[in-house]
Amino acid sequence: MDNFRFIFGIILYTGMVTLTPKQKKVLDFVKEYSAKKEFAPSHEEIKRHFRLRSVATVHEHLETLERKGYVIREKNQPRSVEVSPFILQTSNVVRAATFIDVAPPRIVKKLPLNQIICGDSIEIMRSWPSSSIDIVVTSPPYDKIRDYKGFALNLSAAGQEIYRVLKNGGIAAMVIQDQTKEFGKSLTSFRTILDWCDRIGFKLFETVIYRKYGAEGAWWNKRFRVDHEYIPVFLKGGRPQYFNKEHLKIPSKHGGKTMTGGGTRLTNGVRIATRAITINPMKCRGTIWEYMTAGDGSRLKHQHPATFPNQLPYDFIQCFCPKEGIVLDPFVGSGTTTVAAKNLDRSYIGIDIAPEYCNIARKRMEIECNEKQQKMF
Structure with missing residues (x-):
C-alpha cells in the first residue's frame, strides 16, 4: 500500500x-x-x-x-x-491533508541465531537483512480456531516478510487447515496460497498432505471426520537451493522383484513399449505424509493448543536445508521446529508473540535438545 x-x-x-x-x-x-x-x-x-x-x-x-x-x-x-x-x-484524529512521518526500521547486521524471541514476528523480521534464511517451517494462527492469547495475524503481511528474508532457493513449509463454519470451509489455506504466489512472488513447489488420523471414537454425524491438513511448500526463486529426499523414502511393496509387462505413458501421451522392470527396494514417499499424533510429544509440548508432529520439521529440514543453513519458525508455539533444527545441528530462530508459548519452547529446548536426543535422529 x-x-x-x-x-x-x-x-x-x-x-x-x-x-x-x-x-x-x-x-x-x-x-x-x-x-x-x-x-x-x-x-x-x-x-x-x-x-x-x-x-x-x-x-x-x-x-x-x-x-x-x-x-x-x-x-x-x-x-x-x-x-x-x-x-x-491512535489518539490523534486523522484529518484531511495531515502529514505523518516515521523512520524506516533499522536493519541489523547479524541475525539473532539460536534464540527463542518473544515479540511481533513481522516487526522483528523487518529488521533482518534480506536473503538470510534457508528454510521456514511453521504453522501460523489461522481462522481463530484455537486460543492464541488474544493475538491475531495478517498472513499476507507475514508472507511478504518471509519471502524477503528467505534466500533465493529457500523454502517455506506451512501447516494449515480451514475452519468449518455453518457447513462451509473458510478457504483460508487456498486464499493464502494464491496471495503468496500471485501477489508476493512465491512458487508453489508442491502441496503435501499431512495424514493425521482423526480420533477413532469421534461421532461425526453431520460431516466427514477430518484426517488431514495441508502443507503448501513455497519456493523463492527458480529451484530449491538444496534438495535431498533420501531419508523420506519408504520400502517398495515389491522391492527387488522383476515385473513384466511394465509400460509407461510419457507426458505427451506417447506410450513406451512394455518391458521387464526391476523394482527398487525403496521408493519416494510421494505427497501424502503420514504421522501418528497419538502419544506424540510431551505434556509440556501439549500445553500449546495447536501442535504438529515432532517428526514433521525433521523431514522438511533434512530435505531442504543444508548443514550450514538457518531454520526459522516465525510462529514457534511449543518449539517443535527449533527442537528439530538444533538436534539436526542447524542454526535456528523461533519467534512467538505470546510469552507463555515462548517459555514452553525454551523449556523444551533445554529438555529435548541433549546428547541422547541428538543420537535418536
Whole structure:
C-alpha cells in the first residue's frame, strides 16, 4: 500500500499520506456506522448516505482508503470493510491533508541465531537483512480456531516478510487447515496460497498432505471426520537451493522383484513399449505424509493448543536445508521446529508473540535438545 507497512495488523506510516475531504467523510461514516451498529455499512448504504450516483463511486473511495491504509476489506464479502486498527487506536484524529512521518526500521547486521524471541514476528523480521534464511517451517494462527492469547495475524503481511528474508532457493513449509463454519470451509489455506504466489512472488513447489488420523471414537454425524491438513511448500526463486529426499523414502511393496509387462505413458501421451522392470527396494514417499499424533510429544509440548508432529520439521529440514543453513519458525508455539533444527545441528530462530508459548519452547529446548536426543535422529 502507498506509504504504509502492515505490522501484525497494525499500520505503520513510512511516508507522507493525505486524505481528501471526501475520503475523510467516507472514512468517518464507516467508523461511526460500524461503532453504532457493530457491523459495516454496505456499499448501497454508503451511496445513499452521500447521495452518490452509483455504487462504483463508493468502490473507488473504499479502494483508495484501503490503498492508503485507512481501511481493510475482504474481497467478495458483503459488509467486509473495517477501519484499520491503527486508525481506531491512535489518539490523534486523522484529518484531511495531515502529514505523518516515521523512520524506516533499522536493519541489523547479524541475525539473532539460536534464540527463542518473544515479540511481533513481522516487526522483528523487518529488521533482518534480506536473503538470510534457508528454510521456514511453521504453522501460523489461522481462522481463530484455537486460543492464541488474544493475538491475531495478517498472513499476507507475514508472507511478504518471509519471502524477503528467505534466500533465493529457500523454502517455506506451512501447516494449515480451514475452519468449518455453518457447513462451509473458510478457504483460508487456498486464499493464502494464491496471495503468496500471485501477489508476493512465491512458487508453489508442491502441496503435501499431512495424514493425521482423526480420533477413532469421534461421532461425526453431520460431516466427514477430518484426517488431514495441508502443507503448501513455497519456493523463492527458480529451484530449491538444496534438495535431498533420501531419508523420506519408504520400502517398495515389491522391492527387488522383476515385473513384466511394465509400460509407461510419457507426458505427451506417447506410450513406451512394455518391458521387464526391476523394482527398487525403496521408493519416494510421494505427497501424502503420514504421522501418528497419538502419544506424540510431551505434556509440556501439549500445553500449546495447536501442535504438529515432532517428526514433521525433521523431514522438511533434512530435505531442504543444508548443514550450514538457518531454520526459522516465525510462529514457534511449543518449539517443535527449533527442537528439530538444533538436534539436526542447524542454526535456528523461533519467534512467538505470546510469552507463555515462548517459555514452553525454551523449556523444551533445554529438555529435548541433549546428547541422547541428538543420537535418536
